[in-house]
Amino acid sequence: MNFNQAREHLKNVLLPTHLIYSPIFSEESGNQIYIKPENLQKTGAFKIRGAYNKILKLTDDEKKRGVIASSAGNHAQGVAYAARELGIKAVIVMPTTTPLIKVESTKKYGAEVVLHGDVYDDAYQKAKELEAQEGYVFVHPFNDQDVLEGQGTIALDILDELPQTDVIVVPIGGGGLISGIACAAKQIKPSIKIVGVEPSGAASATEALKKNKVITLPEANTIADGTAVKRIGELNFDYIKQYVDEVVTVDDYELTEAFLLLAEKHKLIAENSGILPLAALKKLEDKGKNIVPVVSGGNMDVLMISSMINKGLISRNRIFNFSVNIPDRPGELAKITHIIAQAGANIVKLAHNQFKNLSRFRDKEVQITVETNGSAHIQKLIELFEEKGYKIS
Structure with missing residues (x-):
């Protein structure tokens, strides 16, 4: 494949998507992380x-x-x-x-x-x-030599901008993106490591590698709709075997965490299939390396964005739901809200149920949802309630 010729074909078509250094993903993974934001590409993804x-x-x-x-x-x-x-x-x-x-x-x-x-x-x-x-x-989305040639130009961009890249992490759906990137990157820098990432609910490359042949999954069940592919391409499987060093999987909960971090810390929105490499960073054994995760696309429905933010907040312990039993008398609810304020948490929702059958006749249950800064903050809140004689669940 002639990747330089492909880049020439595309030079007046593409938008520049320069690498973005990520302090937060670097800290969480123990590596130097440079995001390749193809979600900012024309048409919102690398596929162009x-x-x-x-x-x-x-x-x-x-x-x-x-x-x-x-x-x-x-x-x-x-x-x-x-x-x-x-x-x-x-x-x-x-x-x-x-x-x-x-x-x-x-x-x-x-x-x-x-x-x-x-x-x-x-x-x-x-x-x-x-x-x-x-x-x-x-025009096949992934099982085509000319398509792979175009996708491989991403590797040229990365290695032009950061020649000292040690690892490129790439999403896998049908396998076209990783085939092109892996082939092009290894031509330029044979020592570079290429890691593929699949959703655990549609891991067709993982299964193909286990059986050493392309297989069709019974179903593709994942929120990463762009990679919900039951069978990778035959051509792509050959490239993956030859050029890809490792394939890992991530689940939907890990995707929600990565989505939240990208949105909150970088003010970037990427679709679920596009953030597979970010979700996989903590699973890599590499430490102290220059790693480029390819964020492959950003075409996402607004309702899905809202859902991903909410699920990400819960997954990272930024939202805490709990209940506490209090005596049914004036002033008790104010004591509860004071404890929450003292802990520095923010009440999102509060409801009390006077009619629930509790062990103590004159008690009522209060159900509370609060915003927190994470696990340590939740623990502080629990301890404050215990100090005041309340048991929360």
Whole structure:
């Protein structure tokens, strides 16, 4: 693959996404972390790189036929954008579960959108049917050499900006991004380590490596919708075996923590599949290394953003729910709120239940939700309640 040629193809298309040093992720992982923010890329994700490189290289006859693609969202927008810029018809098949923001964004780039199936694999089958019926050229999101070539230009960006990079951490869905990055990075710097990250509910590369062959998972169950792929590409599996040093998995709770830290400390919003590398940083055995996690996309529904923030706050012990029994007499509730204020916590919600059957007849239960600064702060709150003679649960 000619990654330098691909970069030349893309030089007037891409936005610069310079590395961002992260004090918080560096501290949490014991390494020097430099985020590659492809969530700030044109169309909101890295996918424009591979899609544009592929479509640009089509023959004139192929361009006249138009292109079709299947995508959970970001590849859709990359193909739609590239097709519009090059004057080519584009049809995109997307799962019915695709976030509305990705569907609408794809339409705005001028593509015809067909919604079909629950996951990427269902949309792929429908797109292949339409390819056969209408004669379109299929632009695969990951199992294609020209697409991988475009995605690999990310490695060139990283190593141009930080030649002393020791490790690049990359999300894995179908495997196109990591295949391109790993191949390009190892060509430039053979000693570099490439780590892939999958959601535990859709770990198709992990299972393929265990069995030494591409397999189809029975389901892909993860909040990281962009990587909810039941089967990685055959081509990609070959590249992963050859160039990728390690593949780790993270669960949905770990994703919510990474999302919260990125939003709170860097004021950046990235989609769940895009933050897989950030969630995996604490799992790496490397210490004191220069590590670049590729944050691959930022196209996220506002309701999902709200949900991720709330879940992240709970996961990092920033929200604490508890109940306490108090005597049913005037002034007792004020004592409770005073203890909370003394601890420096902020009440989010407070409700008392006079009708719950408690062991002591004249007691009532107070249910409280507070904002805290983390586990140590919660422990301080518990100790203050105990000092005042209250037992909380």
